[in-house]
Amino acid sequence: MTAGPLTLRAAIGRYAHSAPVLDGIATSPLLRIEDAGIRPISKAFAPMVREGRFDLSEMAIATFLMAKEAGRPLVLLPVVMASRFQEGALLCLKGSAIRGPADLRGKRVGVRAYSQTTGLWLRGTLAEHGVPSDSVRWVTFEDAHEPTYHDPPWAERAPAGADIAAMLRDGSLDAAIFGNELPEGDDLRPVFPDPAAAGEAFRARHGFVPVNHLLVLRRDVAEAHPEIAPEIVRLLGGITPPGGRTALNPALTLATRLCVEQGLMKRPLTLAEIWDGTPPTTD
Known part of the structure; x- marks a missing residue:
């Protein structure tokens, strides 16, 4: 002892x-x-x-x-x-033509790091909606915490010093994943039409x-x-x-x-x- x-x-x-x-x-x-x-x-x-x-x-x-x-x-x-539940962290512009997760196929989606856990869970949910990870062009802003890892070929790095919310607002990104702190303002909305219901659907599918x-x-x-x-x-x-x-x-x-x-x-x-x-x- x-x-x-x-x-x-x-x-x-x-x-x-x-x-x-x-x-x-x-x-x-x-x-x-x-x-x-x-x-x-x-x-x-x-x-x-x-x-x-x-x-x-x-x-x-x-x-x-x-x-x-x-x-x-x-x-x-x-x-x-x-x-x-992660679904409320995936945002797009309020006036975007995106109406749900299936519309993200072929789009540019920002995420702090490709290895971010919120992104992990959301990409899993997107795949269940027919949008596999390699069908989206992921734009990252940081390296993974594990230094031996390198992003996959379907991810690209944002310009040095770029801000994920600013890129979403100026149209450089079609959607973006945020963490606990969501951007302020009423110009953004969730990609999932009803994030709470989508979260409960995840729990119904997986049990947690x-x-x-x-x-x-x-x-x-x-x-x-x-x-x-x-x-x-x-x-x-x-x-x-x-x-x-x-x-x-x-x-x-x-x-x-x-x-x-x-x-x-x-x-x-x-x-x-x-x-x-x-x-x-x-x-």
Whole structure:
């Protein structure tokens, strides 16, 4: 056992279920969370993948799967930090001729990075509407967090310094995918005519709300202190579906398959590979 609380340098976003931990209200005799102060939290993903900069980090599901395939020493914890229906994040101009997802075939669609998890889930939904990933011209603005990855041939890079919302508004893009923060103004609208209904249709097809962010530990930390993983799950598992790994397996299985279909990974990972290194006591 660890002698006294173990201090973990952590990159974790501020949510209703994480704020008590970050503020020192929810505490543990086994560990102490030292907030690295990364905002927005997506800025933590690349240094965690490339350098292992933090002991504990929030991480987008696509980033984790790509990093795991590349052999990065990360251990997944069954803790959902952020999940949501994605359909409201795909926008076009209010006066656009686009009337639904099927109209995006052959169009130019912007996304921060081709590997962005919101894009992963939305491209999967588009494929279910008859619009496979390679039928759209994807315009990206950033590299993937996993440095060994290169965008597929059906993606191109926006001009240096370009802004995704500005390109959508000036007609350089037909549609664009945004994250949690949507552009202000009434000149844009969702591509899906009824995003809420489209989200519920996804849940009816697949049985879950898409997972955006999970938690990862550096492997050396997890191996040296196996007692802390269950404690992290206890402290931060507030929105995780009951059932731990079993509950998350459908989302992970679909996400790894979509990564392969969309050119993000060479092969799907098995669940055993995805959970490799995760202590069984976290279930």
